[in-house]
Amino acid sequence: MDQKTDAPLLEPTWSRREFIGGLTGLGIAGLVAIFGKSALVTATRELVGSPVSSGLIHLYALDYYYVPNYMTWRVGDQLEVIFHNQSPTHWHEWTIGRPHANMEDFPAFGVLNADGWVHDFWTGVHVTLSDPIGVDNFVPNKAIVTYIGPKASYQLATGGDFSPTLKPGGSIHLSFVVPDKPGIWHYGCFVQQFIHYRTGMRGILHIVR
């Protein structure tokens, strides 16, 4: 009799697939427990590669999203952003802020976005605007703005965050040095009582040193 076949078989109580799945799950859960979800996301982005934007950036507004909806900028870099409204029918704006959009409890309507960002990214930032095409209005808020060309074409307005609002097909050129405001910022379009923002017209801006 063969001693080998006689030996009791050690049947695993789980399949190999389950075992691998279990290990993987445990691994991710463990990483999240150790580093926290945001750190893991950051690490993943670094692994995948998160290119830092430089030079000329085109930001497109569509119904109702931005392309791109994620950007990384480096403090001190000179950037040229051309913001385009690609929608054939809707007005869109571009605001940047954090940590979140202001919320307020409206009787009968519940908690809704009430008024822009808690902090406007552009506060104290020097920005040069040029090539305004189809600008519906521009709110400088607390940015230090230089206008190239006739000021009338920028349709200056007051109230709310720094925000160029473009008519369908409009565009505007923003030139600035990325300020020393590292971390995660959010961008969004609050047109039509925040419906655009709530529908998905938002993005994340990661500023690194």
Ligand SMILES: [Cu+2]
């Ligand atoms: Cu919009």
